[in-house]
Amino acid sequence: AQSVTQLDSQVPVFEEAPVELRCNYSSSVSVYLFWYVQYPNQGLQLLLKYLSGSTLVESINGFKAEFNKSQTSFHLRKPSVHISDTAEYFCAVLTYGQNFVFGPGTRLSVLP
Amino acid sequence: DTGVSQNPRHKITKRGQNVTFRCDPISEHNRLYWYRQTLGQGPEFLTYFQNEAQLEKSRLLSDRFSAERPKGSFSTLEIQRTEQGDSAMYLCASSLAPSGSYNEQFFGPGTRLTVL
Numbered sequence: 001a002q003s004v005t006q007l008d009s010q011v012p013v014f015e016e017a018p019v020e021l022r023c024n025y026s027s028s029v030s031v032y033l034f035w036y037v038q039y040p041n042q043g044l045q046l047l048l049k050y051l052s053g054s055t056l057v058e059s060i061n062g063f064k065a066e067f068n069k070s071q072t073s074f075h076l077r078k079p080s081v082h083i084s085d086t087a088e089y090f091c092a093v094l095t096y097g098q099n100f101v102f103g104p105g106t107r108l109s110v111l112p
Numbered sequence: 113d114t115g116v117s118q119n120p121r122h123k124i125t126k127r128g129q130n131v132t133f134r135c136d137p138i139s140e141h142n143r144l145y146w147y148r149q150t151l152g153q154g155p156e157f158l159t160y161f162q163n164e165a166q167l168e169k170s171r172l173l174s175d176r177f178s179a180e181r182p183k184g185s186f187s188t189l190e191i192q193r194t195e196q197g198d199s200a201m202y203l204c205a206s207s208l209a210p211s212g213s214y215n216e217q218f219f220g221p222g223t224r225l226t227v228l
Contacts (some may be wrong), residue, residue, distance in 0.1 A: 004154070009152070032214055036219075042205065042221055043217070043218075043219035043220050043222060044155070044203070044205075044223045045114065046216055046217075046220040049214075051214060052175065061158060090154045090155070092154070094214065099145075099157040099160070099168070099170075100155070100217070101157075102154030102155050102156070103154050104152060104153050104154050105152075105153070105154050
């Protein structure tokens with residue numbers, strides 16, 4: 001069975017500072033990896049995904065994540081955050097023929 | 113395309129009552145998923161439909177839960193004899209059936225259930 005760990009339940013950071021949200025997973029088979037973002041009172045939105053190919057993937061709003069197979073990690077990074085990035089971020093894994101397994105989430109609070 | 117919609121957005125009920133939630137997927141999507149999200153946790157898969165057929169149910173879906181998608185469009189999730197442990201956000205998502213490895217799921221805003 002697959003599982004996802006997000007060690008940081010809350011991450012406060014000042015505006016324009018860099019941020020890293022950690023995600024580790026366990027799986028005995030190949031996985032697809034995702035980051036979803038949930039803004040207050042809204043549904044989950046796909047931020048970025050790794051299916052195959054380049055291990056570094058990027059979103060349109062500057063977030064990047066790198067798939068590291070040896071460390072079973074898919075950490076999310078942004079070099080300079082904005083107030084509007086305040087949200088809850090969920091890491092998720094998907095294996096072929098199975099359903100999503102989500103991590104518990106990390107609440108990112110960007111402070112002015 | 114207005115995305116996935118869910119109604120009601122909030123529901124407060126007394127223990128023992130029955131509740132029903134509705135999900136309207138993106139119109140051309142043939143797959144529809146239900147998830148439950150409790151406080152401090154990520155969404156947990158409950159069940160999914162392809163067209164009218166319910167293809168998979170999680171062990172989280174007890175006998176008090178039933179989901180339908182009678183015409184392959186909207187879906188309903190009913191909880192009978194609600195318990196306080198049913199309090200959660202119920203999320204719906206829709207997608208096209210995977211043509212390869214994966215098709216993106218689009219999530220609705222959720223229905224927040226509070227059982228008193």
